[in-house]
Amino acid sequence: MPTASELERGNYFLVNSEPVRITKKEVVAFGTHSHSKLKIFYQPLNGGGEKTITLQHADKVEIVEIIRKLGQVISKASDKVQVMDMVSYETLDATAPSEISNNLNEGDQVTFIELKGSIQILEKR
Numbered sequence: 001m002p003t004a005s006e007l008e009r010g011n012y013f014l015v016n017s018e019p020v021r022i023t024k025k026e027v028v029a030f031g032t033h034s035h036s037k038l039k040i041f042y043q044p045l046n047g048g049g050e051k052t053i054t055l056q057h058a059d060k061v062e063i064v065e066i067i068r069k070l071g072q073v074i075s076k077a078s079d080k081v082q083v084m085d086m087v088s089y090e091t092l093d094a095t096a097p098s099e100i101s102n103n104l105n106e107g108d109q110v111t112f113i114e115l116k117g118s119i120q121i122l123e124k125r
């Protein structure tokens with residue numbers, strides 16, 4: 001498993017089981033003996049302001065590979081949305097937060113990601 005010192009700007013990793021994107025990384029000195037730590041600035045995928053977390057250089061982190069894709073809503077049920085990938089024309093079952101799901105209609109274009117085998121809609125375009 002990778003360490004915190006291997007994180008780079010633009011990488012995605014998990015904080016409290018939620019994927020976040022690194023916006024900035026700083027080395028910060030603590031104490032009188034110059035022990036340094038990493039201060040990671042990140043943004044949650046679902047929006048929100050920039051947040052920070054302080055880690056030791058050797059702390060283990062889970063880096064995730066996230067690719068944003070463009071899709072079109074094919075159908076919508078109460079808890080699932082069926083999305084067609086606009087590049088491969090593959091049909092996928094996705095989930096969406098309630099604030100996004102309430103505004104979705106058939107034919108709408110959306111941005112979605114695949115994370116650990118599940119498809120999540122991030123935003124309506």
